[in-house]
Amino acid sequence: MTDPSEALASANAAADRLVRAKRLNACITPPRELRKSLVAQAQAAHPSGVLYGMPVAVKDVICTLEFTTTCSSKILEGYHSPYEATAVAKLKAAGALIAGKTNCDEFAMGSSTEHSAHGRTLHPFDKTRVPGGSSGGSAALVAVGAVPAALGSETGGSVRQPASLCGVVGIKPTYGRVSRSGLVAFGSSLDQIGVLGRSVHDAARVLAVISGRDARDSTCEDRDPLRLPNVPESLQGFVIGIPKEYFPPDLDPAVRRACDRAIRLLKELGAAVREVSLPHTPYAVPTYYIVAPAEASSNLARYDGARYGPRFNGAADVRALYRSTRGEGFGAEVRRRILLGTYVLSAGYYDAYYRKAQQMRALIAQDFRNAFDRGVDLLFTPTTPTAAFKAGERLGDPVAMYLSDIFTVTANLAGLPAISIPIGRIKGLPIGGQFIGQAFLEDEMLEAAYALERVVPATEEA
Amino acid sequence: MSVTHDDVLKIARLAELDVGEEALPLLAEQMSRILDYVRQINSVPASEALRPFVPGPDAAHFRPDDVKPWPLAFGPEKLAPAFKDGFFLVPKLGAFEVPEA
Numbered sequence: 126m127t128d129p130s131e132a133l134a135s136a137n138a139a140a141d142r143l144v145r146a147k148r149l150n151a152c153i154t155p156p157r158e159l160r161k162s163l164v165a166q167a168q169a170a171h172p173s174g175v176l177y178g179m180p181v182a183v184k185d186v187i188c189t190l191e192f193t194t195t196c197s198s199k200i201l202e203g204y205h206s207p208y209e210a211t212a213v214a215k216l217k218a219a220g221a222l223i224a225g226k227t228n229c230d231e232f233a234m235g236s237s238t239e240h241s242a243h244g245r246t247l248h249p250f251d252k253t254r255v256p257g258g259s260s261g262g263s264a265a266l267v268a269v270g271a272v273p274a275a276l277g278s279e280t281g282g283s284v285r286q287p288a289s290l291c292g293v294v295g296i297k298p299t300y301g302r303v304s305r306s307g308l309v310a311f312g313s314s315l316d317q318i319g320v321l322g323r324s325v326h327d328a329a330r331v332l333a334v335i336s337g338r339d340a341r342d343s344t345c346e347d348r349d350p351l352r353l354p355n356v357p358e359s360l361q362g363f364v365i366g367i368p369k370e371y372f373p374p375d376l377d378p379a380v381r382r383a384c385d386r387a388i389r390l391l392k393e394l395g396a397a398v399r400e401v402s403l404p405h406t407p408y409a410v411p412t413y414y415i416v417a418p419a420e421a422s423s424n425l426a427r428y429d430g431a432r433y434g435p436r437f438n439g440a441a442d443v444r445a446l447y448r449s450t451r452g453e454g455f456g457a458e459v460r461r462r463i464l465l466g467t468y469v470l471s472a473g474y475y476d477a478y479y480r481k482a483q484q485m486r487a488l489i490a491q492d493f494r495n496a497f498d499r500g501v502d503l504l505f506t507p508t509t510p511t512a513a514f515k516a517g518e519r520l521g522d523p524v525a526m527y528l529s530d531i532f533t534v535t536a537n538l539a540g541l542p543a544i545s546i547p548i549g550r551i552k553g554l555p556i557g558g559q560f561i562g563q564a565f566l567e568d569e570m571l572e573a574a575y576a577l578e579r580v581v582p583a584t585e586e587a
Numbered sequence: 588m589s590v591t592h593d594d595v596l597k598i599a600r601l602a603e604l605d606v607g608e609e610a611l612p613l614l615a616e617q618m619s620r621i622l623d624y625v626r627q628i629n630s631v632p633a634s635e636a637l638r639p640f641v642p643g644p645d646a647a648h649f650r651p652d653d654v655k656p657w658p659l660a661f662g663p664e665k666l667a668p669a670f671k672d673g674f675f676l677v678p679k680l681g682a683f684e685v686p687e688a
Binding site: 190204205207208300301314315340343344345346347405408411412414415422426429430431432433434435436440441442443444445446447448449451452453455460461463464465467468471477478481482483484485486487488489490491523524527538539540 | 590594595598599601602603604605606607614617618620621622624625626627628629631633634637638639640641642643644647648650657658659660661662663665666667668669675677678679680
């Protein structure tokens with residue numbers, strides 16, 4: 126697309142589609158504001174950009190100048206950021222149109238997009254179910270075709286898990302591949318901006334644009350932007366590891382069937398497939414739920430009613446102001462994680478929890494290095510242990526909710542790239558399969574995903 | 588339960604977070620369950636010599652030590668609940684609590 130009239134038509138068509146998708150409660154930007162902004166952006170966009178006229182929705186934890194950034198939290202109600210995320214600036218420089226903000230779990234803490242001050246997002250194919258989370262709004266909008274791609278963020282699987290549950294593609298890049306500047310911090314050693322797309326190609330071309338060095342983020346690697354690989358004819362020469370710990374005896378039989386079918390197709394494409402072991406996998410979720418809340422309790426200390434957002438209650442002194450604002454402004458899940466993080470960092474518990482979790486994280490990262498050192502190029506696993514679950518089903522049981530991320534948290538803990546693509550349906554509900562790659566070898570991972578995507582019957586029952 | 592109501596109140600004070608009495612039973616129960624669950628990592632021996640895993644660049648890259656204004660679209664007066672003459676306004680400092688022994 127290089128014609129300004131086409132970009133304008135694309136902006137209006139996206140606004141129409143987002144209005145039609147309103148029933149999902151996936152986009153939190155008011156329709157009139159959204160249309161006005163999309164039209165203005167289309168008029169200002171440079172036609173030479175590689176994403177010229179492409180609407181891309183943005184998760185509400187990523188700062189934009191066009192729209193509020195509330196992190197789906199009452200504590201940032203009405204907040205306008207004075208700067209935009211580097212990823213957003215790069216999208217706009219490439220001619221993309223920022224198509225509103227998407228609903229998510231508050232501060233990206235959740236696996237169902239039920240913990241939002243804007244209310245829950247509905248699953249695109251079954252309104253009684255959840256779209257996954259925390260980037261559930263982004264996934265739902267891509268799934269119904271309202272936008273071809275959307276930005277999400279990952280701390281423990283928040284792009285890949287909703288991608289799996291909604292039947293779209295979700296990419297989590299290597300830690301350091303994409304700048305975190307302008308991504309509201311949750312767990313700084315785990316957070317990465319990721320992309321959800323209708324296809325591997327749509328997601329990959331957005332990832333290529335937002336990747337690369339950024340002086341505003343010292344954890345962003347000094348590397349050129351990702352170069353997209355060609356779609357391979359075969360996977361001859363690829364060695365794909367199947368980690369046995371991701372296929373436990375109690376795995377949902379339909380998930381196993383879908384994965385077995387995908388593995389058969391990988392072999393037919395010419396890949397060598399071999400079983401590998403990542404022995405510390407069972408400890409990944411416990412490790413994650415120590416490290417992430419610990420970092421969150423520190424990162425979220427800045428929300429105190431002094432500098433951002435609204436204040437709650439007429440506090441008599443500054444300490445009461447902090448406590449009342451934070452007590453009322455944060456939702457239940459965020460409060461729980463702040464308390465948990467404060468607990469594991471407190472004197473007397475630090476060694477038993479946080480220090481031990483850091484050691485365990487090193488062992489989990491070592492497991493991956495061992496597998497890759499033995500000649501494996503990529504790993505293939507289920508993305509999620511089940512298809513989309515019923516709304517409310519896991520709200521009262523945090524541990525059950527946390528286990529939704531059992532196959533995704535490892536890549537975050539080890540800082541590795543991973544992609545989820547749809548590989549089948551279970552009683553009509555999508556399920557995803559995941560490739561985990563080696564650090565900064567997203568191109569290999571994308572090649573395998575391109576190849577599998579072409580042959581896997583993603584809309585057929587497993 | 589491994590976490591008591593008093594533990595929750597103590598942690599909430601450290602976290603500068605108001606927690607109502609009515610929320611205590613559920614919070615204590617859920618935090619106990621989560622902590623009991625995550626405690627399983629202690630069953631794995633880990634070498635003290637194990638190097639901590641830190642993702643990202645091997646070494647922090649430094650920027651020139653120049654003071655440059657961040658290019659903000661607008662200033663803190665538009666963000667803050669109360670702002671005057673370059674300062675964030677808050678209620679009086681009050682009496683800070685003496686840390687518990």
